[in-house]
Amino acid sequence: MTAGGDLEQPDPSDVASFRARREDVLGRIAAAAQRSGRDPAAVRLVAVSKTVPADRLRAAVAAGLTVLGENRVQEGEAKRPLVPGASWELIGPLQSNKARRALDTYDVIQSVDSLELAARLDRLADDFDPRAGGSRVRVPVLLQVNVDDDPAKAGFAPSDLEAALGAILELPRLRVDGLMTVGRLVDEPEDARTTFRRLRELSRRVRAADPRLGPELSMGMSADFEVAIEEGATIVRVGRALFGERAAPAGPTA
Ligand SMILES: *Cc1c(COP(=O)(O)O)cnc(C)c1O
Numbered sequence: 001m002t003a004g005g006d007l008e009q010p011d012p013s014d015v016a017s018f019r020a021r022r023e024d025v026l027g028r029i030a031a032a033a034q035r036s037g038r039d040p041a042a043v044r045l046v047a048v049s050k051t052v053p054a055d056r057l058r059a060a061v062a063a064g065l066t067v068l069g070e071n072r073v074q075e076g077e078a079k080r081p082l083v084p085g086a087s088w089e090l091i092g093p094l095q096s097n098k099a100r101r102a103l104d105t106y107d108v109i110q111s112v113d114s115l116e117l118a119a120r121l122d123r124l125a126d127d128f129d130p131r132a133g134g135s136r137v138r139v140p141v142l143l144q145v146n147v148d149d150d151p152a153k154a155g156f157a158p159s160d161l162e163a164a165l166g167a168i169l170e171l172p173r174l175r176v177d178g179l180m181t182v183g184r185l186v187d188e189p190e191d192a193r194t195t196f197r198r199l200r201e202l203s204r205r206v207r208a209a210d211p212r213l214g215p216e217l218s219m220g221m222s223a224d225f226e227v228a229i230e231e232g233a234t235i236v237r238v239g240r241a242l243f244g245e246r247a248a249p250a251g252p253t254a
Contacts, residue, residue, distance in 0.1 A: 007082060010059035018063035021242050029236065032229035043229055046089055048221070048239030050075060051246045054082035060242070061085045069110075069237050073098045077105045091180070091218075091237055093154045096120050103139065110142040110180045110218055110235075113154050115164040118143075122171035138175035142218055142235075143168070145181050147198040153182055158202050169212045178216025178234070179203050189224040196220065196231035 022045075030040035047065040049057055050072065057068065061083060068083070070076035071092025080088055089108040099120050102109055112118050118141070125139045143165075146155030156164065161179075169176060181199045183192040196219050207213050218235035220228025225236040240246065 007058065007084070008055065010055070010062050014056060014059035015062045018060045018065060018242070022064055025238055025241055028226055029229060032226035036230040038229070038232075042234055044235045046091070046218075046235060046237045047242050048091065048237050049079075049243065050092075050239065052243050054079045056243070057083045057086070065242065069239075070106075073102050073105065077101060080105055100124050108140045108142070108177075110237075111144045111154065112141045112168075112174075113144045113156060115167055118164075118168045118171055118174060122173045125173035138173055140175050140177050142178050142180040142216060143176060145179050145199060145202065147181050147195050147202065148184055150184060153184075155181065158198075161202070162206060165206060165210060165213065169210060175214070176212070177214035178218065179213075180218035180235075183219065183221070183224060183228075186224065189227045192220075192224040193227050193231060196224075196228045196233065200232040 025045065029043050029045065033040040033043055044067070046067050046069040047060060048069040049060070050070050057079060066086050067089065068086045069089045069091045073090065073094065076088050076090065087107040088105060089110055090102055090106040091110045093113070094102050094109065094111055094117060096117055099117065103121065103124055109121065112121065121139060121141065143161060144155040145161055146153045146157055149157055168174070179199055179202065181195065183195045186192045199217055199219055203217055207215065216234045217232050218237065219233045220236040222238050222241040225233070225238055228236060
């Protein structure tokens with residue numbers, strides 16, 4: 001599928017350093033899960049690789065970081081052919097004119113934030129299936145929720161989510177695995193707890209009414225993923241704790 005054979009092998013010392021960072025983050029995930037009586041295996045790590053060049057990502061994949069998260073359609077599109085062996089998740093805002101390209105590049109779209117976008121993805125998924133030759137039955141998505149009603153953030157307002165959910169769950173080519181949120185920037189990890197708790201409670205309430213919504217909760221980043229796990233995160237999206245500080249200002253814009 002890719003030109004993997006022509007790609008340079010990753011630098012062994014890069015692989016070793018990613019392995020150490022991965023072990024460290026997985027250890028912190030396990031400790032946070034145990035603290036709250038949860039199974040560490042119930043938390044999935046997405047390595048947020050925005051701004052990280054493809055050659056370093058090949059080292060990260062060799063070190064076991066095989067699920068990568070990108071916040072721009074075109075960045076994942078450019079890097080994916082250069083980084084074999086990973087799966088890719090879109091975690092940033094998706095404009096509907098890029099929906100087809102997003103389906104072509106990403107295995108999971110975490111940032112579905114409107115009924116219109118969901119309906120468009122469903123229609124496009126019905127037309128073609130780029131990688132699996134037609135066998136991908138449903139596209140896994142998460143619905144992004146702006147739990148804090150922060151005007152700077154994308155996502156459904158909680159009441160809009162409840163209004164749109166029935167129609168979204170009817171879409172035959174989407175599999176709605178759960179909810180995702182991007183917390184406010186906080187000084188202390190503890191300050192993010194309320195946001196995470198709200199997402200968990202929203203999920204519980206909505207799933208009690210309609211169990212077709214999946215149980216996943218994607219929440220928590222480098223600064224606060226342990227608090228998110230204590231509040232029930234099943235997916236954490238970790239960038240800087242794995243890859244170091246980003247040179248360009250590419251903070252969470254979603
Ligand atoms: C950048 C980003 C992350 C990761 O943030 P870090 O602070 O680097 O861990 C997580 N989620 C989203 C939506 C992002 O844009």
